[in-house]
Amino acid sequence: MKLLTHNMLTSTVKGVVNGFPLRIEVEKTLEKQVDFSADFLRNLFYKVDWKALVEAAQTMGYAELPEEAPDSTVLESEDFLKKFHYALLELHLEEGNLVCPETGRKFPVTKGIPNMLLHEDEV
Amino acid sequence: MWYLCVFYHRLLDYRKPEVESLAQLFGVSGDHIEWRLPESHHHDSPFHFVNLPSEDVAAKVANRSILVKGIYELWGEGNSYGELEDAIRSYPDERKLPYVNSESTFKITVDSFGKVMSFQEQNERIKSLAYIPFKGRVNLKTPDHKFYIIETDDYGSSNGLPPVVQRRIFFGREVGGADRRLLPTYQLKSRTYLGPTAMDAEMAFLMANQALAAKGKFVYDPFVGTGSILVAAAHFGAMTMGADIDIRVVRDGRGPDCNVWSNFKQYGLPAPLALLRADNNLPPWRSGMKEVFDAIICDPPYGVRAGGRKSGGRKLLKGVVEPYTVPDDKRTDHIPSTAAYSLVECIHDLFDLAARMLVLGGRLVFFYPELRQDDSKEDHYPEHPCFRLIASSEQILSSRYSRVLLTMVKLCPYTDDIAEAARIKHLDFKENHLKWLEDGNLHSSVLSPADTQSIASGDSNSKPKYRGKYV
Numbered sequence: 001m002k003l004l005t006h007n008m009l010t011s012t013v014k015g016v017v018n019g020f021p022l023r024i025e026v027e028k029t030l031e032k033q034v035d036f037s038a039d040f041l042r043n044l045f046y047k048v049d050w051k052a053l054v055e056a057a058q059t060m061g062y063a064e065l066p067e068e069a070p071d072s073t074v075l076e077s078e079d080f081l082k083k084f085h086y087a088l089l090e091l092h093l094e095e096g097n098l099v100c101p102e103t104g105r106k107f108p109v110t111k112g113i114p115n116m117l118l119h120e121d122e123v
Numbered sequence: 124m125w126y127l128c129v130f131y132h133r134l135l136d137y138r139k140p141e142v143e144s145l146a147q148l149f150g151v152s153g154d155h156i157e158w159r160l161p162e163s164h165h166h167d168s169p170f171h172f173v174n175l176p177s178e179d180v181a182a183k184v185a186n187r188s189i190l191v192k193g194i195y196e197l198w199g200e201g202n203s204y205g206e207l208e209d210a211i212r213s214y215p216d217e218r219k220l221p222y223v224n225s226e227s228t229f230k231i232t233v234d235s236f237g238k239v240m241s242f243q244e245q246n247e248r249i250k251s252l253a254y255i256p257f258k259g260r261v262n263l264k265t266p267d268h269k270f271y272i273i274e275t276d277d278y279g280s281s282n283g284l285p286p287v288v289q290r291r292i293f294f295g296r297e298v299g300g301a302d303r304r305l306l307p308t309y310q311l312k313s314r315t316y317l318g319p320t321a322m323d324a325e326m327a328f329l330m331a332n333q334a335l336a337a338k339g340k341f342v343y344d345p346f347v348g349t350g351s352i353l354v355a356a357a358h359f360g361a362m363t364m365g366a367d368i369d370i371r372v373v374r375d376g377r378g379p380d381c382n383v384w385s386n387f388k389q390y391g392l393p394a395p396l397a398l399l400r401a402d403n404n405l406p407p408w409r410s411g412m413k414e415v416f417d418a419i420i421c422d423p424p425y426g427v428r429a430g431g432r433k434s435g436g437r438k439l440l441k442g443v444v445e446p447y448t449v450p451d452d453k454r455t456d457h458i459p460s461t462a463a464y465s466l467v468e469c470i471h472d473l474f475d476l477a478a479r480m481l482v483l484g485g486r487l488v489f490f491y492p493e494l495r496q497d498d499s500k501e502d503h504y505p506e507h508p509c510f511r512l513i514a515s516s517e518q519i520l521s522s523r524y525s526r527v528l529l530t531m532v533k534l535c536p537y538t539d540d541i542a543e544a545a546r547i548k549h550l551d552f553k554e555n556h557l558k559w560l561e562d563g564n565l566h567s568s569v570l571s572p573a574d575t576q577s578i579a580s581g582d583s584n585s586k587p588k589y590r591g592k593y594v
Contacts, residue, residue: 001397001399002396002397005396008408009407009408010408010410011407012405021409034396037338039339043339043341106455108455113399113400114400116407117368117370117401118459119447119449119457120436120439120447120448120449120459120460121447121449123405
């Protein structure tokens with residue numbers, strides 16, 4: 001699971017008001033090389049929740065992203081795009097959990113695939 | 124400029140929409156381009172004239188397509204070789220001379236539709252073109268310019284092809300054509316991991332073309348299965364993401380080298396950016412996450428070969444039992460129960476997902492089943508206020524039903540009103556689970572034994588004269 005995916009997901013357990021961002025419990029991480037596409041990154045830059053991305057990257061052991069959301073001029077900087085690319089698409093959680101911030105419900109990530117399905121009593 | 128566009132004679136409904144989509148992908152604005160039929164040709168004929176802004180666009184469209192046999196700059200046409208000669212002679216020299224000069228190599232191919240020509244006949248036809256001042260050398264393997272004589276004849280009407288009224292001969296210079304070698308490369312029989320409803324390669328590529336999949340685009344399939352549709356999108360350079368409710372499909376597959384990931388690895392394609400296990404009925408997207416995908420392509424489960432599933436048990440949704448409380452020690456490996464997911468609800472959820480998650484101008488491409496007994500031939504495809512239907516292409520699957528590939532484009536943003544209406548409808552589906560399930564049940568209409576009336580009429584023995592959409 002890449003941090004892009006993490007940035008899109010929320011806990012949907014019944015009664016949860018704000019299930020985002022999910023806390024990451026790391027058991028095993030991998031780096032997976034992904035083709036670099038500046039256009040793709042520029043589009044996604046406006047969609048991601050910056051704070052959640054920075055925190056998630058830190059949990060995964062990567063602290064090179066600026067804490068505050070940068071303005072869009074950084075999109076001209078190749079150095080920034082490379083870091084953004086690495087954090088968003090190449091850091092990969094292979095085994096671990098995504099934890100609902102309100103209920104503590106764990107969504108397991110196995111072989112890189114998060115299981116967001118709810119149990120019967122959580123729908 | 125007008126070009127002669129010759130199609131492969133298959134998937135007739137899919138041919139023009141593919142060219143129109145690709146024209147848009149390569150920069151032609153608007154989703155309608157001009158078409159014209161050769162004199163007295165049936166509309167299912169493989170020969171069409173198409174108006175494209177430049178040779179560059181025509182070549183790109185043809186080379187990326189699956190169903191275009193060739194796009195040609197027409198030098199002449201006629202009902203006889205005499206007429207053809209007159210037409211070619213009167214075609215302006217400044218269009219012809221650059222392609223017949225002594226520095227370039229060329230090749231002439233004789234092709235035909237609805238007839239077979241012997242080698243000798245082909246040679247005679249090539250020799251009859253001596254009046255064209257070819258100065259260059261012939262190169263049969265890698266010519267600079269490829270010329271085609273294509274002949275179609277009055278072959279009667281009993282061979283299943285669209286009726287041709289009169290013999291017609293075309294001569295033109297090839298601008299581009301489909302690379303169908305893709306299809307044997309990607310054919311399902313050599314794919315490592317397959318499910319019961321994996322999309323065949325040709326159709327998957329057509330879907331990816333309808334979705335304008337290309338480098339830098341982000342494509343999502345909410346019913347990813349074995350990834351057969353995303354493979355085609357990834358081939359065209361798109362970033363992909365897929366979800367499925369069935370964990371067997373997305374995770375384990377049939378072992379470490381036989382799963383969704385390996386299907387991408389097999390062709391040297393980049394793996395999907397994400398696969399996740401999620402229920403399309405209860406999507407896990409955070410609030411505020413919207414307009415992120417450029418296209419959503421899918422083959423929703425419509426309950427004939429494979430039925431859809433959503434969260435919740437059968438009895439639970441009937442209201443007979445209370446939700447099962449999972450004991451704490453069993454929570455980690457618990458597999459939640461699922462219930463049948465009716466087609467109407469599935470399409471409702473798909474629209475809601477697409478309306479929210481597609482960028483403006485993004486495309487929703489999906490199959491929709493249609494019963495063929497319906498005599499009312501009016502379009503009754505599902506609609507949504509955010510979307511406009513731009514193409515519908517039917518593929519007949521059996522005498523009972525067919526599937527229609529719908530291509531829609533998102534034109535309006537996802538407003539709060541639309542979101543609220545969708546939420547209310549979602550609750551209605553949940554409360555009236557059984558009613559909706561019965562309403563949209565295709566399985567019985569498609570698979571129940573034939574009623575006696577249709578057998579008695581004896582239609583099944585007489586072969587259709589013209590097969591049309593069956594090809």
